[in-house]
Amino acid sequence: MSDKIGAQHLSRKAMLYVRQSSPHQVLHNQESQRLQYAMRQRLEQLGWNEIEVIDEDLGQSAAGNARRSGFERMVAEVSLGKVGAVAAREVSRFARNSREWQQLVEVCRVVDTLLVDHETVYAPRQSNDRLLLGLKGSLNEYELDLLRQRSAEARLAKAQRGELVITAPVGFVKTDDQRLEKDPDLRVQEAIGLVFTKFQQLGTARQVLLWFLEEDLQLPARHTDGRVAWKRPSYATIHSLLTHPVYGGAYTYGKTEQSASFDGLVTKKRVRRKPRQEWIALIPDSHEGYIGWEAFQQIGRQLAANSSRDLGAAKRGAALLAGLLRCRRCGRKLTVRYTGREHDVLRYSCVRGWMDQGEPRCIAFGGIPVDEAIGQQVLRVVAPAGREAAVLASLQQERQRDEVHAALERDLAAAQYQARRAGKQFDACDPDNRLVADELERRWNTALTEVRAIEARLADQSSAGEGAASVDEFAELAADLDAVWNSLGCDAALKKRIVRTLIEEVVADCEAEAGEIVLTVHWKGGVHTELRLPRRRRGQMNHTSAPAVEAVRSLARLCSDDVIAGVLNRNGIRTGRGNRWTRERVVSLRNYHKIACHDRQRCDEEGWLKLIEAADLVGVSTATLRLAIERGEIPGEHPLPDGPWVINRADLETEAAKRLRERAQRSTRTPAKPGSSQKNLGFLSTSNNEAV
Template sequence: MDHVGLVLGIEMSRLARSGKDWYQLIELCALSGAVLADLDGIYDPGDYNDRLLLGLKGTISEAELHLIKQRMRNGRINKARRGELSFALPSGYLRRPSGEVVFDPDEQVQSVIRLIFAQFERIGTLHGVLRYLVANGIQLGIRLREGPDKGTLEWRRPNRMTLQTLLHNPAYAGIYAYGRRRADPRRQDPARPSTGRVVQARDEWLVMIPDVLPAYITVTQFEANEAKLAANRARADATGSVRNGPALAAGLIFCVIVRYHTQRSRAVPEYVCSREATNYGAAHNCQLLNAACVDAFVEGQVLAALAPAAVEVSLRAADQVVAERAELERLWSQRLERAAYEADRARRCYHLAEPENRLVVRQLEKDWESALAHQQKLREEHARFTRTSPRTLTAAERHTITALAGDIAGLWHAPTTTINDRKEIVRAIVDKVIVTVSGTSERVQASIVWAGGATTCGELVRPVQRLDQLSYYPAMIGRIRELAAQGIGASGIADRLAAEGYRPAKGGDRITATTVRDLMRRLGCPAGRVHRHRPAPAGEEPGPDERWLKHLAAELQMTTSTLYAWINRGWITARRESCWPHRLIAHADQRELAELRERRARPPGWYSRRLWTEDDNTSAEPNP
């Protein structure tokens, strides 16, 4: 620092436009005793008046820089508002020397762009369109924007990012847009000026002028594509795209309690609303119901809604298949035409060269052979495509398509109709399905909100875990008592209950005699018929504190299967008689009976999970 005495600059305002650099230079000069000089004079940063003047010059220069930037930005915006600001055009467009934007003159480029939009409208997912393009060997035509081959058309394989940019670009709907993405300084990498751009909502665009550019699709179709892409995102407030899984109405179920879409359980087909438990720490899920009952209701209503349209569908189905095959055939003919042109061009270049100039002729010969090989490869691929997908439908194929389309139910349950196809059909006509579970019972109120706004309501029956959750459990218990008092056995009572419409808790056609017998034992009802008890072998009779296992179960009001589990766990001591039927005799004195009753009173799951208590020293009874 002591070696510099004068800092000379022709135009100090250039440096002063950065306040940080300017004041750092002033501070260094003041510390070292150096002076600053420009065409206007010499300044001593250590002097108060000179330092004040230098600071004023720096402030004015920095403000001037911001004014220049502001004027340039306003100029760009004003030019964009007139629709005259040029920007990089997407694939499928070209800019003439006059500045006019036109379609790409290559017909194949236009056909591929239109095919992408048509397939997205039909398939509905970005990845589905990508798979379709890859399966049919369709590539995208890209014009190079820079380099020595600027403007040359290259064919590249499709990728997800290119398709996403294409579907989101409003230029394809004829909209001139400016300000769709803005730079966020917090996200910007200083080494990469183009980073940190944030996509803005449509109402926040700086400029949006419709009907300026030639359009591949309408504005209505563009808005529908935007809405579809937004709905395909895997978020709680969106239906999401169609995914694999057996649940038919996945993404459409709407919980009426928290006003949010439910989630689908991955382990079993269930619809679960866990928003209250996840976000607010509730002890239980808001609602949970088996997917089978809801899917059956939705399926029946959808088939009933589609039945009147069966004739129209049958008439249009074959035409759609023919139109799709014709579009693919047109793309193939364009690819073959391009390959023939490239081969002919290579041939003409070869014949125009001097035969003696082998340095050039050898390369032209290789180019010609490569073009011919590519042409032959395309011909073979086209032949395979024609064999697998003929250009026209035969009379038998047309009759089959018409018959299947006319039978909506048969087409729905056909082996060739996948679960994803069914989901697409449901989402095309159903907006959402609102469900409300009546407490912990089996009753579920369901409402289908159709795409047109109409609503169809119905009551469903879901499987539950226990019989006491059934809404008609008190009436069923009373009926069992009444029939048991008449001396009717368990099988007869089960038949009566089935005839009167009583159903088991976990689904099924009827309540079994075993379930009725268990209920009768719990209720203390007479068995209906007397079973003679087979005596034990001599010397093996139950002792004073011993009981037959079924007698112990009746005394504890439990099932014998639970007592078997307790014996296996070592909670009950039992022995087995030596001869058939090898019944169990359990030992249970008064103290053990009290312990067993205490175990019986504990809630379900007490021994299958770890209990957390406020006192760390207190733990649940260990599971032996």
Template sequence: MWNQHPEPTGSRWATPTSSEIQQNPGHPPAWRRPSYSAIHRIIENPVYGGAYAYGKTAVAAGYSAGGVSVKIRRKTRNEWLALMPNTHDGYVSWERFEAIRTMVSSNVPTGRHHGAPKHGDALLAGLIRCKRCGRKLTLRYSGMENHIPRYSCSRAWMDNGGAHCIAFGGLRVDDAIEDALLGVVGPGAIAAATAAAEGARERRDQVRDALSRDLEAARYAADRAFRQYDAADPANRLVASELEARWNRALAHAAEVEGKIAMHDAATPAPIADPASLGVLASNLKTVWDAPTTDARLKKRIVRTLVHEVVADIDDAASEIVLIVHWVGGAHSELRLPKRRRGQRNSTSADIIQAVRQLVLIASDDLIAGLLNRNGLKTGNGNRWTRERVTSMRSSYHLPVFKPADDGIEPWLNLSNAAKLLKVAPKTLRLAAEAGEIAAIHPLSDGPWIFARASLITAAAQSIAEGARQNPRYPTGSHPDQQTLFSSTT
């Protein structure tokens, strides 16, 4: 259809008119390069799907200073005078034509359509709507590489200068939608969804059968009322008038039932895909999704296959982002995500900051990095800790650095040094600290115990030491002249 043939008399591409063909009957027709508007007109024309259409335009008269002008306007499809599918062989089948027309209409980003998926990384572009005003959220990218999405309801501000409704970062939202989507398409979820869809289809079929029986009864009643009216004597006006009224009521009831059936059919959800193909998708989706070569548009198509729309709001009291996911099958699920401040996504956890604030009392940056790695803790970017990273984190959060006391009397002691000061076994002191009999700090589950020297000279600490000395089952401690092979921090 779009073969290009060079025009013999020139270098441009052109489509000859009928007059040109008549004037130059020996020259073959030449074709232009396809343009978007030309292709759009072709695939929107019912002839492309093998249908006959008539009355698609109307003449509208206009008045201006120059007089009366006539304009041609296009009618909507329900205003056409005639539309008869399958009247001739089309380029595609009528069903395929309707699917293409629906897809093209959905590619236009409007209030009812999501728009075509684009190259951006945001998964919910065109799918997310504001709960407060009902408008779709706009999307913007920021960051050094313009890859960090942010959703905001700014349509009222752009259109009418109104206030912004809500705004939040898109990275955490997209991660939550991704986890929910991968959980939905799991093998077990696919089987459950297929069974639920089959049950819903059976219930809808039962309702459809009941409506069909009602329609059959209504049409029979209307036909019976017509026969009674037709058999009545026209001279008997009262009887004929009553029979005509009954006939009209029967016709109205039949039309009402037909309307119910039409509404029922229009509300019927799209049929689910083949369960076998869904199972294959569920087993391979995680691999495809995480592959670095997977295009963002493919991910968006997968999301739009399963998600109809997402309604977003912000719970200011709880500082949470509330997402209502409307799945294609009709189910709804709610997701609540903590609303982060700007830049908080890659920041260090508050628990790690608190642990480092306590560890600097007895440990250097190098030792703190080893303790954090031993407990499986990562930086805000997911990296292992090093001495340089601990130093940078302390500088960012204004944490002090560990410095040994000049006089050698440390105000804070680890478990070994504290036990040596009390002249008890480290196990005895640790058990007392775990029982709360003596004040101690334990910032990490697999880390050192920290004791203040002031707490070791209290009456409670002395009673612990005295009790340990009087208990023959537990030694009070090692000999003061005994040396250790390794320096312990616990």
């Protein structure tokens, strides 16, 4: 028994502190636990009868980063003077940092508590023991730092050689020799490869996400336990696949770093993503990727360009040149504004200098005529390759159907496997054990329901592919690119991508004296084109032509504003500013010229009829009535060549109308019919399979 142990120490209890640094040590280093618990016999030999074991900090590090409730409770008990000795196998079990170690030693000195390890007994009130404890605490802290430094250096050297693989991302598996290989599951491989294929076709991560959601396809995700699960994709999932260098066949390490900050209460850790030049390791072509390294870098550049403030990805707005127009005077990019009640009036303006630095405004002009002029230039460039583009579009459409069909077939194969597996489990169980059999039967039914759902989707996808456009139909569209480009159903984002593929940028300026907008188009191949468009001067009014106003006045008796706008556009008539007609513009024209809107009740009261209604009222065919109106026998109006006739009921109750009806009834001409001797071509009818 040590002479440092007195009666005042034995009258109080002893506390045995047991700790291991990590859960792995708790599970696998059982011998260390037994040695620490064996310290209880040493305390009994030293004379203590009441011994409390504190082992709630098993698996917690003593470096000071983690909160140790057991250590805190032990220090609290010592501070109250209830403990005569605190023991551990080694004093390093108490603490590995100076703050907690010095706190424990100082508290033990004040209340006269001994520290005991497997070698000796320390009395903190004695200067020699206090000095020895201080040296041991410093050595314990230094030893931990040295171990950390050696471990970090070894880890860093292994990472720089590309041999440190911690976890395998989805789509890969880690081999025994610390390498990455593609997941052997072909369904996983082809699903991830489809993400890169669709990005190369669509150009943005968001469009890839929308395509997957539209086709209702899933992507693999890896759980923390290593299992692969199939989930509905999100933008973060798509972006992570497109930006992770591992899918380009490169090994990376050290892409992020942690920094700690103290907010007055707790220490918070923040993770910062480092730029590529600061990564610890980047080794291209270290394993087989889902895409080549050069193609992966091109995807990174495309994503950066999509998020750039200067250009960015093609948006859904109507502005065709958003991000492409640059001011010739100051060199800044022009911004886009949408005005009007429906936000359909487009205007480009150079206002960044005024907004950011208070400089005078540079230029501003209407965007619709500029977009139309650039669109015509683009059509002029792409028209010679229209036929080839039609063939490629047809092939792309067929390839997209094949991609969806292949993905659904992979899903079906996986679902059928799960159904067979569930069926085998159900067949293998004891039918009398209903608690197990009912659950296995439910799982089997769920798997079979999933199989039937995927089979139905496959059938729908196959039937939808039968009605797809053919190569000839695409060729017809290519022959009339102008109509396709200006159609209301043409996607604005698609037109923007076409323009950005061909045009580098457009430099714009306004010449006040000439009253023109000067556009210099810089094409991708290095060719430059200058366009000069007339610009409305201050005080100058662009009126709609008088014939167009009279046509609207006549059509308003029979047609709504939407129909009038369609008729005007079909006849190639534009507004005074050269814009296409919309319902709002027709309403504005009527209000300005005081033309009443269409009212069905007033139309019936005044007796306005269309050609077919008037023909029914007279009792003749529409062709007969139309010819009579053209000859001047019956009054009628035809405001536009490709539009409806406007006829009043009162003009059909005249003697001329009666004579027309009688003449039509006396006519002996009958529609042409085949004679009995006329031979047929022998086509079979689809209804009764008889020759017609």
